[in-house]
Amino acid sequence: xxxxxxxxxxxxxxxxxxxxxxxxxxxxxxxxxxxxxxxxxxxxxxxxxxxxxxxxxxxxxxxxxxxxxxxxxxxxxxxxxxxxxxxxxxxxxxxxxxxxxxxxxxxxxxxxxxxxxxxxxxxxxxxxxxxxxxxxxxxxxxxxxxxxxxxxxxxxxxxxxxxxxxxxxxxxxxxxxxxxxxxxxxxxxxxxxxxxxxxxxxxxxxxxxxxxxxxxxxxxxxxxxxxxxxxxxxxxxxxxxxxxxxxxxxxxxxx
Numbered sequence: 001x002x003x004x005x006x007x008x009x010x011x012x013x014x015x016x017x018x019x020x021x022x023x024x025x026x027x028x029x030x031x032x033x034x035x036x037x038x039x040x041x042x043x044x045x046x047x048x049x050x051x052x053x054x055x056x057x058x059x060x061x062x063x064x065x066x067x068x069x070x071x072x073x074x075x076x077x078x079x080x081x082x083x084x085x086x087x088x089x090x091x092x093x094x095x096x097x098x099x100x101x102x103x104x105x106x107x108x109x110x111x112x113x114x115x116x117x118x119x120x121x122x123x124x125x126x127x128x129x130x131x132x133x134x135x136x137x138x139x140x141x142x143x144x145x146x147x148x149x150x151x152x153x154x155x156x157x158x159x160x161x162x163x164x165x166x167x168x169x170x171x172x173x174x175x176x177x178x179x180x181x182x183x184x185x186x187x188x189x190x191x192x193x194x195x196x197x198x199x200x201x202x203x204x205x206x207x208x209x210x211x212x213x214x215x216x217x218x219x220x221x222x223x224x225x226x227x228x229x230x231x232x233x234x235x236x237x238x239x240x241x242x243x244x245x246x247x248x249x250x251x252x253x254x255x
Contacts (some may be wrong), residue, residue, distance in 0.1 A: 003250065003251045004252060005120070006200075006204075006255060008079075009080060009125060010073055010114075011236060012142075013070075013072050014114050016069070017038070017065040020238075023066070025235060026234055028054040029079060030075070030100070031053050032072070033068060033069075034071060036068060037050060038063070039063070040053050056096070069110075072128065074236050076235070079189045094143075102133055103133060121198045122143075123253070144187075151191070162195055165180065185232065208252055228240065
């Protein structure tokens with residue numbers, strides 16, 4: 001069964017691969033072949049064949065890996081995960097696709113995602129393990145400021161709308177600029193970007209339950225299904241209708 005895991009800083013897909021047309025998206029993509037090597041071509045038809053490949057954000061490419069099991073991680077280009085890769089991975093350039101290496105135990109854990117029902121906390125830790133293996137230093141975990149906890153709670157309680165940042169800042173007695181700085185430092189992603197990620201998650205979850213992309217879009221505060229589809233495709237490179245219409249049998253998980 002194909003699975004899609006939504007994490008605040010990234011999305012992980014595990015399941016059957018599919019060929020794509022030439023496209024690009026706003027996320028950095030790490031793609032790993034579980035059963036076989038994978039092939040990626042760029043717009044100049046240069047190709048790379050490897051076990052694991054990283055593809056920069058906004059880099060035109062197409063996948064030629066039909067009918068084999070893969071794991072792919074889409075990392076938001078404004079997230080702490082991405083910044084960690086940029087700052088720590090001196091061996092990785094971010095203007096071309098390239099081969100990356102992961103240890104055997106990590107590859108085994110990733111392949112287990114396809115066949116085993118694992119706890120969401122474990123999946124989140126596994127994603128961090130992948131990022132850490134590609135970087136020199138690990139992710140520094142610090143306790144959340146109580147004001148940031150309150151802001152996160154407010155965002156969770158307003159799934160159907162986009163709360164103004166000024167109102168959120170006032171509610172925790174901070175200036176807008178101070179809240180933006182503190183939120184990015186503690187959560188690892190800008191507050192507006194985080195809010196968009198949450199709304200995308202709620203929209204897809206609701207649309208999946210109701211079987212309607214339009215209902216999901218309205219529920220999460222998007223103007224219509226076209227608006228939701230455009231934002232989703234810009235971020236991940238494929239249309240959410242393929243999920244909701246069940247063209248791709250898929251289980252959704254929210255970390």
